[in-house]
Amino acid sequence: SPAPSKGPSVLANYGMDLVQLAKAGRLDPVIGREAEVSRALQILARRTxxxxxxxxxxxxxxxxxxxxxxxxxxxxxxxxxxxxxxxLWSLDIGALLAGTGLRGDFEERLKAVLQ
Structure with a gap:
């Protein structure tokens, strides 16, 4: 499969920025998940x-x-x-895996996304 493209669009090829969707009003309100959300934010706010x-x-x-x-x-x-x-990015693992028949293709794509 072809090597992933370079630059900031690599992440956009395989995921979506949920914060931008929220700012655009494209996410539905979430009901009944306050405990999980608060706990996740508490963990994310830690120093380590x-x-x-x-x-x-x-x-x-x-x-x-x-x-x-x-x-x-x-x-x-x-x-x-x-x-x-x-x-806050949501990765589409299916898109990352698509066309990665050769050993190492998936790892190469994932590395490009994380960089």
Whole structure:
């Protein structure tokens, strides 16, 4: 498969900025996820060990939690430590995997996205 393109559009090729969607009013309101959203923001605001990974079966609300976090970032309703945050990206793993038949293709794409 072809090598991923270089530059800021690499991330846009395989994902979407949920904060921009929230600012544009393109995300639905999230109901009933305040505990999960607050806990995720609390973890993200830590100085160390500040990574959040949302896991679960399809339909349990992982995307809703991510969208609610994006809406909070867009509205500025985040802990002070996260006041500088302006983006929250959702990666499309299917798009990342598409056409990666050769060993190392997926890893190369993922590395380009993360850079």
């Amino acid at each position: 060990k500040n990574n959040v990974c949302l896991v679960g079966a399809p339909g349990v609300g992982k995307t809703a939690v991510a969208e609610a976090i994006a809406q909070r970032i867009a509205s500025g309703k985040v802990p002070r430590q996260l006041g500088h945050c302006q983006e």
